[in-house]
Amino acid sequence: MNTTRAEENYLKAIYRLTKTKKQVILPNLIAEKVQVNPASVVDMIKKLVRKELISYSRKEGAKLTDTGQRIALNIVRSHRLWEVFLVEKLEYSWSEIHVIAEQLEHIKHPDLVDKLDSFLDFPSFDPHGDPIPDKMGAYPISKKIFLSTLSIGAECKVISVSDDNTDFLNYLEKLGISIGTKIKILEKNAFDDSLSLQIEKKNIITVSRKFADSLYVI
Amino acid sequence: MNTTRAEENYLKAIYRLTKTKKQVILPNLIAEKVQVNPASVVDMIKKLVRKELISYSRKEGAKLTDTGQRIALNIVRSHRLWEVFLVEKLEYSWSEIHVIAEQLEHIKHPDLVDKLDSFLDFPSFDPHGDPIPDKMGAYPISKKIFLSTLSIGAECKVISVSDDNTDFLNYLEKLGISIGTKIKILEKNAFDDSLSLQIEKKNIITVSRKFADSLYVI
C-alpha cells in the first residue's frame, strides 16, 4: 500500500488515540492531534476509508483496518528507533528529538527500519521510555503506572513520558527530571489535585495533575 | 530561508549541472535532471527567481544566487553524509543508497548534518567517491580523471562514479567494479569509442564510451 506523508500522520494519530483514550475517535479529536482543521479531517477520513486503511461511522468513529494498523505501527516503530539513534549516536538531547523523528519516520525503503534496528542493537524502549515494537509488531512488556496514581510517601523512578509536547519536555529538563530520576510524593492537594514532589532527595517542587498524568513511573 | 522539498531538488539539480556541464542552464536541461516536464521547470524557475534563490534569463540561463548556492551545497553535503551513514553503519550496498539519501537529504534541523558529520568522523568522500563539502562549504581537493581519457595499456584504480543512475550502479556491481577496483585498458575501438578492459587482472569486458565517461580513476 502506497501512503503519503499526510496519510501516515493521520494513521499514526488514530493509532495513538486508540491506545491512550478509550473513547470513540471522532474528527475533533483527530484534528487536535494532527493540528489541523476538523473539516480537513473529514476529507482525509473519506480518503482513508476509500483506501481501506480505516473504517468510519459517526457511531463507531474511526478505526484502523488491519492494513492501516500495520502501517501505523511501522511508523511508530520507525519514529522510536530514529529517536534512539538521535540520542545515542548523534548526542541530541531528550527534548529535541521528537520533531526530527517526525520527519525521519516517513523515510521509505525496504529494510531501512530493520537495518536501523539492528544497528542500534534492537532497543526495547525509546529515550522517552516508550516501547518499540519489534519487526513482527510485538511490543516489549512493561508495567507502567502514572505518577498521579501513587499515594503520599511513595517513592518511584521515572520510566517514561506520555507526552511528546516540546514545552513539556523542556519543562522536565528544567526541573532536572529525565528517565531514571527518583521522585518522592510529599503531598497531594485535594483542591486542585496538585502534588508536591521531592526530586532525587533534593529540590521540592509542586506540579499540576496534568503533569502527574503525563509521567510514568515504577 | 524556508525551502520546500521540490525547490531544494531544483536547486540541487542546477548546482550539479553548473558543476558538470559548462553550458548555460536552460529549462530542458533541468527538466531532464529533475525528471519533470519543461513547462513545470518554467513555473519553478519563476518561483525560485521570486525567492531570489536563482537568477534567470534566456541568454544567461539559470544561475544560483549566494543564498541558492548555500542551500544547494547543504543539500549535497547532507546527501553524501547520509550515503556514508547508509553504507558504513547500516551496511547498505553501493547501488541502493542513492534513492534513500534523496529522501534523507531533506530532513531539516539545526546541527543535524553537522552532528551526523561528526558521528561519521568527518569523511571527505562518499561511497561513490564524490567529495563531501565541509561545514564551511569547502571541498576536499582531489584529482579525478575519466577512464575514457586514458590510453591503451594504462592501468588505473576506480575512485569515483559520475552517475547516480541505479541501472549503471547495478551494472557496475554485476561487473564486479567498485571504488578501488583496478582496471587495465586493453583496446580502444575507433569505430564507436568502445573500450576493452581487464578487471583486477582477471575478466575482460567491453564497455561503451558513455560507460568510460562515467568512471573516474586515478
Add this chain to the structure above:
DNA sequence: CCAATTAATTAGACAAGCCTAATTAAATAA
C-alpha cells in the same frame, strides 16, 4: 420536550507542483 450549544459535514477556495496542448521565439539549414 424544546432551546441552546457543540460537533460533524458540506461547499467553495486556494497554494503547490505537476501535466498537456497551444503558441511564440530562436537557431539552423537550405
Add this chain to the structure above:
DNA sequence: TTATTTAATTAGGCTTGTCTAATTAATTGG
C-alpha cells in the same frame, strides 16, 4: 533570407491537502 526545427513559454487543468464559512445533526440543560 526564408523555411524548418527545436526550445521556451503560456494557457488551462488536475490532485493533494489545507482553509473558512455555511449548514446539518446531536447532545444537553432547563
